Amino acid sequence: MHAAIQLLIRNLGTRDSLSAGEIELLGSLQVREESYERGRTFIAERSRPEWSCLLHTGLSARAVDLPNGTRQLTALHIPGDFVDLHGFTLKRMDHSVVAISACSVVFVRHSELKVITERAAHLARMLWLSTTIDAAIQRRMTALLGRHTPLERLGHLLCEAHTRLETVGLVSEGKFQFPITQAELADLLGLSVVHTNRTVQDLRSTGLVKWLGSEVSVTDFERLCRLSRFDANYLNLWVEPR
Amino acid sequence: MHAAIQLLIRNLGTRDSLSAGEIELLGSLQVREESYERGRTFIAERSRPEWSCLLHTGLSARAVDLPNGTRQLTALHIPGDFVDLHGFTLKRMDHSVVAISACSVVFVRHSELKVITERAAHLARMLWLSTTIDAAIQRRMTALLGRHTPLERLGHLLCEAHTRLETVGLVSEGKFQFPITQAELADLLGLSVVHTNRTVQDLRSTGLVKWLGSEVSVTDFERLCRLSRFDANYLNLWVEPR
């Protein structure tokens, strides 16, 4: 079984237990693996993919490009995320997907996903759940951009990254790799690069986070959550029949 | 068959054709109808509904309430929207749903939706699609708040409302009912009430829109789209096998 599929199983498994048959079915999916260098747009807006992609390693983001040359990154994805499952139902992309760091990505055929909806209803609901959790994350992002200060947005992003990375085993002693430039952060937070830089400095000066190069170390997660008004409820991190 | 279910069929039917059997299945769903006065929160954050709601008449919105007493409205819903289908997979609400105008709402049991996923895979994919289109709308909203001017946000909101209301037959001669206060608009656009008011006046002064009381009349949709950088692609308004 491909390691990316194992991450997906771990990801889904934090929301409901999967049967042996379901795990076997996921393991039997034919996958195509690709690697992309940093900055590469590997799924284009308006394209009609016949495969959905699952992030194996690295960071990727959904991007909405605007006519005036700027862009908004609307979501950040981590290993184990079934990034482009939305494309399975949407057919035509309304956004693009870019590699924030070097990425290794695994593709699954839509035709195989369709079979899952026909023969494995519970597993299909789990994949559906994966897209609705993405939507819940997107809602939180909307609220952050609409009604939160830059410092809260940045802190919230780190709280969320910390929490999600932990579920796939990519946090140790509060530390995790977070290879993203401040220009990309700016596109995520809806700020200018200059103000993003000042916000990063503000956050550093709280002492709750150490951030050197691409390594982030959260030294006081509890207080960072309070500062950022972060509450993990929306991530649905509990096991329950779905 | 309940009129709200007919609206849903019309809504889904703009994305793929439904078979007679699927329509019959939707028509056979047991529904519970409720009416709510303007301003009422009828699904609470953190609640665990066992029913999903479908908007029949009126406007409703998803709301994320913030600790400091403000809120962000993250989505606006119109008749025919299966507003709380997200709750079917999420189980516990990450946001609340409020009536923007007086609303009539129809509820469907999660247990019946579960049966659809087990016995009607294509219809289930259509419901899944409904939630991923919601997610696409949410992405657009995120981009609006992050990288668009207040005038573009407001214009885009009207373009989207116009387009979506048209698919359920609620626009005639460019006119539609849009019963929302400027305070609620402010919570949607991520602005203060004062600035929202000035933005509404800016939009009126373009002459592209007439907006008196709760009636909006778009006098030049094409130019309003260009002003707002609106492109309906993300609404998935074409029929295609899904």
Place this chain on the structure above:
DNA sequence: CGAGCTTTTGAAGAACGTCAAGAGTTGTGG
């Protein structure tokens, strides 16, 4: 070592929020 990125700093101006108050509108009860 040097080119090209990334981060950082300063200064000036535009955009947006807040506060305060007046004008208009709607709904209700006498």
Place this chain on the structure above:
DNA sequence: CCACAACTCTTGACGTTCTTCAAAAGCTCG
């Protein structure tokens, strides 16, 4: 049918936040 209360919309003044522009400093990779 009118009067009043409560909400909604509008305007002005002022302060803060954030962007833009420009440039320097630091870092990375050939």
